[in-house]
Amino acid sequence: MIPTLTTERLALRGPRLSDFEAHAAFRASDRAALVGGPDSRATAWTHFTSLTGQWLLRGYGRWIVADRATDAPLGVVGLHHPDDWPEPELAWSLYAPGEGRGLASEAALAARAHAYDTLGWTTLLSFVDPANTRSMALARRLGCTPGGTHRHPDLGPIHIMRHPAPGRTP
Amino acid sequence: MIPTLTTDRLILRPNRPADFEPFAAFYASDRARLRGGVKSRAEAFLQFAAEIGHWTIRGYGFWAVEEAATGAYCGQVGLWFPDGWAEREIGWMVVADKEGQGIAREAALRARAYAYDDLGWPEAFSCIADGNTRSIALAERLGARFDRRHPRPGQPDHLVYRHPAPSEIAA
Numbered sequence: 001m002i003p004t005l006t007t008e009r010l011a012l013r014g015p016r017l018s019d020f021e022a023h024a025a026f027r028a029s030d031r032a033a034l035v036g037g038p039d040s041r042a043t044a045w046t047h048f049t050s051l052t053g054q055w056l057l058r059g060y061g062r063w064i065v066a067d068r069a070t071d072a073p074l075g076v077v078g079l080h081h082p083d084d085w086p087e088p089e090l091a092w093s094l095y096a097p098g099e100g101r102g103l104a105s106e107a108a109l110a111a112r113a114h115a116y117d118t119l120g121w122t123t124l125l126s127f128v129d130p131a132n133t134r135s136m137a138l139a140r141r142l143g144c145t146p147g148g149t150h151r152h153p154d155l156g157p158i159h160i161m162r163h164p165a166p167g168r169t170p
Numbered sequence: 171m172i173p174t175l176t177t178d179r180l181i182l183r184p185n186r187p188a189d190f191e192p193f194a195a196f197y198a199s200d201r202a203r204l205r206g207g208v209k210s211r212a213e214a215f216l217q218f219a220a221e222i223g224h225w226t227i228r229g230y231g232f233w234a235v236e237e238a239a240t241g242a243y244c245g246q247v248g249l250w251f252p253d254g255w256a257e258r259e260i261g262w263m264v265v266a267d268k269e270g271q272g273i274a275r276e277a278a279l280r281a282r283a284y285a286y287d288d289l290g291w292p293e294a295f296s297c298i299a300d301g302n303t304r305s306i307a308l309a310e311r312l313g314a315r316f317d318r319r320h321p322r323p324g325q326p327d328h329l330v331y332r333h334p335a336p337s338e339i340a341a
Contacts, residue, residue: 001171017227020253040323045253046216052226053219057187083190083215154212 002055003118005063005110010103012063012077012110015051019064019073023048026075026095034132035093036155054081060119062091065098065107074098077107079115086150090115090126090163092138104138109169112142116166124163129155136161143169172225173288175233177280180273182233182247185222189234192243192265193218204302204326205263221246230289232261235277237268244268247277249285249294256320256330257295260285262308274308282312286336293335297328306331313339 002014015023027037027044039047055061062078075094081087090112092104115121125147128135139161147162163169172184196202197209197217209217225231232248245264251257260282262274285291296314298305306329314331321327 014226015223020227024253042252042254046220049221049223049227049252050216050219051223053221053223056184056222056226057219082212082219083194084212154210 002052002061002063003114005114006068007106007110009068010074010107010110011066011068011071012107013066014055015048015064019066020045020048022073022095022097023076026093029096031096032093034129034135035091051076058088060088060115063107063111065094065103072097074103075107077104078111084152084154085127087125090124092126092135105141108138108142112163112169116169122166126161126163127158128161130157130159172231172233173284175280175284176238177276179238180244180277180280181236181238182277182280183236184225185218185232185234185246189243190215190218193246196245196263196265199266201266204299204305207325220252221248221250224250224252230285233277233281235264235273237273242268244273244277247274248281249289254322256297256318256328258285258291259295259297260312260333261296262305275311278308278312282333286339294333296331296333298331299326300329301326309333 005012024041024044027039032038051062058081060079062076062080064073065075065077066073075098077092079088080091092108094104115124126139143164144161147160149157150160151157175182194211194214197214202208221232228251230249232246235244235247237244247262250259250261260278262278264274285294296309309331313334317330317332319327320330
């Protein structure tokens with residue numbers, strides 16, 4: 001029930017138990033500090049299993065971004081919509097082995113196309129921690145424009161990056 | 171992919187979005203202290219999604235327990251094995267206004283039968299936070315016996331109760 005999307009180098013597919021070690025390693029690392037971590041292994045498990053739970057609850061969610069040739073998990077990208085988010089967002093997190101090759105951009109474009117073309121969404125945003133300069137740069141490369149600030153009750157101010165509307169994407 | 175089961179009074183079915191409100195209310199209350207800990211609404215949503223997602227990762231998980239006569243949501247009962255857990259367990263949670271009616275027992279017996287008969291589990295456990303006397307009493311009414319203590323970092327120890335094996339129930 002989680003669709004698989006493919007790009008030139010990647011498969012966006014449903015999470016599996018065998019992805020958990022890579023996910024837990026990412027959530028335990030300093031790299032997770034700008035996306036709500038770092039987390040204990042127990043919290044990482046809750047986070048990991050909640051990925052597929054959101055698909056069942058909402059009909060959309062985040063995929064594991066896997067190397068299309070080896071199926072190795074490289075990150076998590078997709079449509080993230082927890083209860084305390086004002087609307088769904090296009091979110092991306094790459095595990096360390098997936099960084100620096102433009103893979104987040106490639107996966108985010110596929111996920112955005114799914115939101116617009118398959119789900120029929122007409123708007124889409126990404127929330128980015130102001131300190132997350134790499135994510136901010138990626139949002140700009142994806143054609144996003146600043147859309148103000150969302151004041152999250154627990155996480156503080158988060159930048160809203162508004163994606164180009166369907167048909168106006170680069 | 172998540173089966174629906176029935177008992178005399180109950181329906182064990184997949185969670186629906188509407189179950190989240192009573193689920194979050196339970197976790198906002200002090201009653202959650204020995205059942206995973208009191209949680210904010212945001213944390214409760216993560217837990218709710220995790221309980222549903224557990225099915226796709228493990229192939230089993232928690233059901234929503236619904237009162238057949240009224241359709242009322244009563245809580246969560248099912249089969250649970252997050253990373254780091256001592257054993258695969260039969261777990262239960264009942265919301266405040268459905269307590270004291272034997273609902274957790276009735277649902278847990280059905281979940282245990284599913285584990286043994288449909289999944290082929292050779293044994294089953296319940297992992298109960300130290301001090302949760304009501305849950306311990308229920309485990310004992312289900313025929314489970316204390317097996318061992320399982321320490322957990324930053325949380326109350328789990329008391330691991332072993333349920334009767336399939337052969338002991340059939341006998």
